[in-house]
Amino acid sequence: MAWGTTYWVTTELLPPGHPLFAALTRSLPLGLLAVAVTRTLPRGDWWWKAAVLGVLNIGAPFPLLFVAAERLPGGVAATLGAAQPLIVAGLAIVVLSESPSSWRLSWGVAGVVGVGLVVLRPGAGFDALGVVAGVGAAGSMAAGVTLTKRWGRPAGVGPLPFAGWLLTGGGLFLLPLVLLFEGVPPYVDAHAVTGYLWLATAGGLIAYVLWFRGIGRLPVTATSLLVLLSPLVAAVVGAVLLGEVFTPTQLGGFALALAALVAGQFTPSRVHLPLPRADVPRARKGHHS
Numbered sequence: 001m002a003w004g005t006t007y008w009v010t011t012e013l014l015p016p017g018h019p020l021f022a023a024l025t026r027s028l029p030l031g032l033l034a035v036a037v038t039r040t041l042p043r044g045d046w047w048w049k050a051a052v053l054g055v056l057n058i059g060a061p062f063p064l065l066f067v068a069a070e071r072l073p074g075g076v077a078a079t080l081g082a083a084q085p086l087i088v089a090g091l092a093i094v095v096l097s098e099s100p101s102s103w104r105l106s107w108g109v110a111g112v113v114g115v116g117l118v119v120l121r122p123g124a125g126f127d128a129l130g131v132v133a134g135v136g137a138a139g140s141m142a143a144g145v146t147l148t149k150r151w152g153r154p155a156g157v158g159p160l161p162f163a164g165w166l167l168t169g170g171g172l173f174l175l176p177l178v179l180l181f182e183g184v185p186p187y188v189d190a191h192a193v194t195g196y197l198w199l200a201t202a203g204g205l206i207a208y209v210l211w212f213r214g215i216g217r218l219p220v221t222a223t224s225l226l227v228l229l230s231p232l233v234a235a236v237v238g239a240v241l242l243g244e245v246f247t248p249t250q251l252g253g254f255a256l257a258l259a260a261l262v263a264g265q266f267t268p269s270r271v272h273l274p275l276p277r278a279d280v281p282r283a284r285k286g287h288h289s
Helices: 003-012 019-038 046-059 061-071 074-081 084-095 102-119 128-151 159-182 190-217 220-242 248-263
Strands: none
Touching (some): 003 190, 003 220, 019 190, 046 061, 074 220, 084 128, 084 220, 128 220, 190 220
């Protein structure tokens, strides 16, 4: 739900043209703070694992999300992000050797359709770079979620230090890119500071502590379906702030997306039907064994 505010914060509060800097401020400062507070560092092969997960979960998708939010209408960017559960479902088969779940796959498709009904508008623009960025962000996060589920967390390491590792790893990946290609925005006002702080706290450290804790406890495809909340919240925020009223079609899409989110958290049990009566052996009258 916190991630659903990213679209509005990016377009209304942050200085335009600096997606790398926005991603850096969202990840590195509080990532380093979490590592310093917990005094827990990776050990052994977790140095490179934390780096890989940091890039996939944070370093790559953060700037791509900001690019998509800047170049696409919010509805288009949100719908592309809603495809993440479908990508996760495919990766889970390959990476986690999970059996394909037609139940969750079907609800994943329904969720994308529902989100599209809520957020897409007639005449929505499709900037090519924005679409590539949106799909890339969804794919990177899907790969990050799947590998996070596969590798888990080291014994004795809680969600807070783990989130600190990944935020720091993603931020360190972004730091040279900011210095080389973008730099600091020439003017940062109070609105921008507020936006950066919100994205770094509620949309950054707090959200990722809860997210990584959830990944360890829930099936990976079910976890990814929770991402459908992000575009739905973005639509509600836009409606509240702009005074828009949902149409019946949008309300139907909202209900469909919520149904997909909830239904995807359950695994239907197989129904065992009784054998036909003709197949049940009957004892003969008067026969004694």
